Amino acid sequence: MQDILWLIKKTLSVTFRKKTNIILYFGIPLIGIILSFLIYGNIGQTTLKVGIVNQDRQTIANDTVEFIKHLNNVHVTQISEDTLNDHITSGEVDCAIVLNQGFSQSVLNGNPDHIELVSIKGAQITGFVKSYLYQYLDNITALSKAAGGDSQAFSKMVADYQQSHFKVSTQSLQDTSKNKDMTNQTVGFLLMIMLLSAGNFAEIIIKEKENRTYFRLLSTPINARKFVLSNIAVNMIVMLAQIIITLIFITNVFHIDMHVPVWQMGIILLLFALIAVGLSLMIVSFSRSSSSAGALQNLFFTPSCMLAGCFWPVEIMPKSLQKVADFMPQRWILDTISKLQQGSHFGSLYLNFLILLAFAGAFFLIATYKFGKNNSVRNFV
Known part of the structure; x- marks a missing residue:
């Protein structure tokens, strides 16, 4: 036991000298937190x-404009054609709604038309407006069909519809998705750093033999x-x-709520x-030099993290x-x-x-078997 403790102390001393x-080992993992904080930290409620x-400037068109003005988180600006x-290209507005002449009449006829949505920011912006605007127009169109072409009856029905009051109770809910995304992004980056750290320490086994230090220790x-156990312990x-x-x-x-108890997160990351460690030892067992071990690590670590969703x-x-990602431990x-x-x-x-x-277990067993089967004097088990 004393020999293992001495090797652990020696490896840590040489490494962190x-x-x-x-x-490299303790500062870089924090970069993942900073990146996640920059990506998700400014996400909040925005005004469209x-x-x-x-x-058109008819009654229905004017009512439609008023409806849009009263939407939450929407700022409306009257612009000209x-x-x-x-306005669109300069970013002064995120999207524009064009009510052409004939819009009101098309609604009265039960077939809304002569309306355009213009945006260069894609469906992410227009979809929000469509979801409210089209629902409103569907309701107005249904009233026009129910009026049967009677303009007075339609006007009365629209007035009753706009003045109707519904009792609605609301409760604000905390948006937890941002913190969850930040946690997953940070953990994914940490998994990558842990793999690289394990690979660097596992390479010490080969490097000690390349510079002949290993054989002097065996004397x-x-x-x-004991040499391998000390390497695992340092890792x-x-x-x-x-x-x-x-x-x-x-x-x-950073006060990020992970929505997972710290002790549970610690156990998962320790696992x-x-x-x-097992994966790094397995890669070393198939390597003949430190350069080949580094190449194999690069070949597996980064692509596997990408496929696993890190x-x-x-x-x-x-x-x-x-x-394919289901075959990755990450x-x-x-x-x-x-x-x-x-x-x-x-x-x-538990599954x-x-x-x-x-x-x-599989990685450690493969590494042990490979070390044991290799009879080269360059190997050690």
Whole structure:
């Protein structure tokens, strides 16, 4: 045990003798929090700027303009047809509604027409306006059909419709999606950093042999098994520190509500740390040099994080790639966190934990088998 503790102390001392390594291992994980905060931190309630060109100026057209003016979070500006394009391209309005001549008559005839929606910001903007405007026009059109062409009856029905009062109780709900997105983005970035950290420490095994330090250590009471165990311990110590620092900054510095208890998040990330160590050792077991180990890590770490949804929601990817993501341990980590955020009980996710443990066990078994089968003097188990 003393030999293992000495190796742990030696590896940590050599690694963090360089101040840049302190920043590399403990500073870079915080970049994920900062990026997530910049991406999602400014998301809030916004006001939609709508320009209206009313060329019809009949009663129904004027009532339609008034209806749009009274929508929540909508600022209406009356513009002319000549300045329409200038307002749109300059960004003074997000979209414009054009009520052409004949609009009111088309509504009276039961077939709303002569209306245009103009925007350069796509359906994300026009869809909001359409959802309210078209519902209003459907109601007015239904009244016109019920009036049967009687303009006086229609006017009375519209007046009654506009003056009708409904008792509605409202309650504001907190939007939790922003904090959940920030948490998932931060955790995804942390998973990537943990993989890279585990890979760097696992490479020490090969580098120690390349510079012949490993063989000098074997001339002492230290054996190969103690050397590997010390490497695993150092890996876990560093990643535990990364997890603690990240969680402290998330909760106490940036005050992001993860919607997952800190201790549960810590257990999940520690489980991934074990997976990262096993995966890194497996890659090292198939490598003949530190350069080949680095190449294999780059070949797997970044693409697997991309496929697993560490950098963007996995739902936006094609179905075929989503199926591939199920073979990535990062995907199961993010899925576990997502289910906890949705209210699932920690104990009910035993299947996710069994799958994650299976990943870790498989990686360690493959690494052990590969080390044991290789009889080269360059290998150590």
